[in-house]
Amino acid sequence: MMAYYKIQIVALVTLMIVFPNTQGWGEDGHAIICRIAQSRLSNTASEAVKDLLPKYAENDLGNVCSWADHVRFYLHWSAALHFADTPDNLCNYQYDRDCKDQNGEKGRCVVGAINNYTGQLLNYGKETQYNLTQALLFLSHFMGDVHQPLHVGFTSDRGANLIDVHWYNRKQNLHHVWDVNIIETAEERFYDTNIGDYINAIQGNITKTWSDEVKGWETCDSNETICPNIYASEGIKAACDWGYKGVTENSVLEDDYFLSRLPIVSLRLAQGGVRLAATLNRIFG
Numbered sequence: 598m599m600a601y602y603k604i605q606i607v608a609l610v611t612l613m614i615v616f617p618n619t620q621g622w623g624e625d626g627h628a629i630i631c632r633i634a635q636s637r638l639s640n641t642a643s644e645a646v647k648d649l650l651p652k653y654a655e656n657d658l659g660n661v662c663s664w665a666d667h668v669r670f671y672l673h674w675s676a677a678l679h680f681a682d683t684p685d686n687l688c689n690y691q692y693d694r695d696c697k698d699q700n701g702e703k704g705r706c707v708v709g710a711i712n713n714y715t716g717q718l719l720n721y722g723k724e725t726q727y728n729l730t731q732a733l734l735f736l737s738h739f740m741g742d743v744h745q746p747l748h749v750g751f752t753s754d755r756g757a758n759l760i761d762v763h764w765y766n767r768k769q770n771l772h773h774v775w776d777v778n779i780i781e782t783a784e785e786r787f788y789d790t791n792i793g794d795y796i797n798a799i800q801g802n803i804t805k806t807w808s809d810e811v812k813g814w815e816t817c818d819s820n821e822t823i824c825p826n827i828y829a830s831e832g833i834k835a836a837c838d839w840g841y842k843g844v845t846e847n848s849v850l851e852d853d854y855f856l857s858r859l860p861i862v863s864l865r866l867a868q869g870g871v872r873l874a875a876t877l878n879r880i881f882g
């Protein structure tokens with residue numbers, strides 16, 4: 598029996614290596630957003646998050662922010678919830694038109710998922726059928742995904758997953774460059790390969806450079822708990838203005854691309870963290 602489980606674990610780890618994350622910021626991007634968010638929680642929200650987090654997270658939301666990526670290999674229904682596809686070259690997003698899965702089922706996209714798990718979490722403290730730990734981990738992850746510009750990308754290139762490029766001298770696809778490579782290169786070059794230093798730099802910008810904008814990021818119209826349509830609309834615009842811009846099949850992306858896009862990545866990580874915190878604060882009161 599032990600051997601059977603060992604084989605299962607080896608198979609799972611192998612799967613994770615063979616199919617690296619192509620549907621979300623990488624581990625670091627998600628962890629950055631969740632750690633920024635957790636540092637901005639009200640006392641009540643902080644207690645609720647602590648209560649809902651699994652023990653192994655050690656009260657660090659950042660430790661489990663990529664859980665949704667790890668389970669999508671066996672929770673197949675969740676795979677469509679990491680992104681939204683828009684019509685090619687249109688550069689705008691509309692819920693009724695774009696939030697659906699490959700079978701056309703409405704609401705099955707990252708925006709619908711954010712609405713759904715927010716709704717579930719509003720049952721915290723009440724008798725509920727929902728698994729609110731899962732709801733918290735899904736919401737925290739999908740709030741990250743919706744802020745990755747190419748998670749609201751064009752349909753036919755699957756959010757730039759099908760656009761092959763070179764990241765300096767390594768073969769890569771454009772989606773992965775935004776999930777992982779820009780962040781990794783920044784950490785290596787500017788932050789001594791230290792995620793904590795990058796988080797501190799972003800936190801510094803939130804309190805200084807972007808301080809006038811933060812209120813606007815946090816606010817939703819007409820007292821909604823959450824407004825992911827806005828985040829998705831910003832996403833496809835950034836995808837057009839910065840992600841896809843100037844890139845064709847086999848483009849070589851080096852310092853020009855990296856240094857001009859890094860501020861966009863940092864901004865989206867900041868917005869993701871600030872908005873996740875604001876949302877959890879509204880949910881838990």
Ligand SMILES: [Zn+2]
Nearest residue numbers: 620621679742
């Ligand atoms: Zn994801």
